Amino acid sequence: MSILAASLLLPLLSQGPAVGERFPVHPFPPVAGAERAFGSLAFTGKPALLHVFASW
């Protein structure tokens, strides 16, 4: 199967959760500034701006 053909079988670009959806919770380990794994308490209780990025 060509790369192009394979790509046509997949949905459009995945951009993560959409407006109106609940942001998913996974037990992401802390890298900096946190002691516990990522959880729902990380952003409930007050509004949050969540940045997904890479240092590269």
Next chain:
Amino acid sequence: MWNRDLADLVADGSLRQIGIVLEQHPDRARLFAQWQQMDWPIYADALDLLDLEVVPRSFLLDARGIVVAVNPTEEEVRGFVDSLASAGGADPGPYQPYGAEFRGAHEFLVGNLPAALSAFGEAVEKADDVGGRSRARFRLGVARMAAAEQPNAEPGLFAAALEDWRAALAANPSQYVWRRRIQQYGPRLDKPYSFYDWVATARAELSARGETPATLHHEPSGAELAVPRRGTAEAAAEALSEPDPERRMPAMPAGTLRVESAVVAGTQEQPVVRVHLLLTPVAGAATWNDEGEATEAWLRAPAGWELVDGPSAKIEGSSESALGDGTRRLEFELRRTSDGAAFVEGYVLLDLCLGEDGVCMRLRQDFRVTLP
């Protein structure tokens, strides 16, 4: 608009800022955050469980965790925080328990790599659609690369991880998070920029600020630091002489050095490959001698290929290219010019201390690597 611009809202308690990094080596983000003075919590999603294909991306959430805007402007954030809507609507209830679709992910996130490898391997076998299979294959590669960097790693994991990522990307070529993971180790012609050249700058600036830079578990090396190459390959201009043309250096004793290889092709159809030679002294038989000369490879250009940087390749210094368990990585690139040989040959000269007596000497190890 993502760090200091909203510091006043964070300081007065009306907004949280949170980071999630999609990197194979999240500890590098710790250094990045220290350098950029990000004082908010940062978490690691090396597996891309968020299923993003591009970064960076910002999500504005209400107090219930519902996404209200994607990549909002500063004005939108400030306006939302000041609004009644920021408290959110009805309580959506507790989160569902971690589902079967994330089998392997939990094990990986808590550091149980053997269980994660097993679960991701099964997920690849059992996936009944292209998307699910490619996601599982990418995550299997992430777990294998992490395992390759553990002490006493099984042979072959490094090359297997790169093959997992290649296969995953082939099924979903628009996935730029996956593409970057391969490019991290791939040929320079395929790189949009040097991925980790900021590390040296960060360390220098942190030291100048009187801070101790965060420690990295795995130093960026080789392809990770390489700057992009544009246009056609050019042989190194400087005159080089072969270091051991008459085979006078002593041969590596059997059972002393483990040699593995991985060949990474470009992600955009260029006829260039980057070869990784993984060199690991066998425990109890030899150790690296860091007081010796640099580890050096001499390569013979196979028919139908040219050596992008000439016939010589070196590992400079002792810390570069360190994987787990004393493994060091020597890298070089070849460009295909016509149909030709199926392998590249050469030899490596390296300084080891042998056996319990610790006799240190420079030794020769011949190698042959199969090309695609």
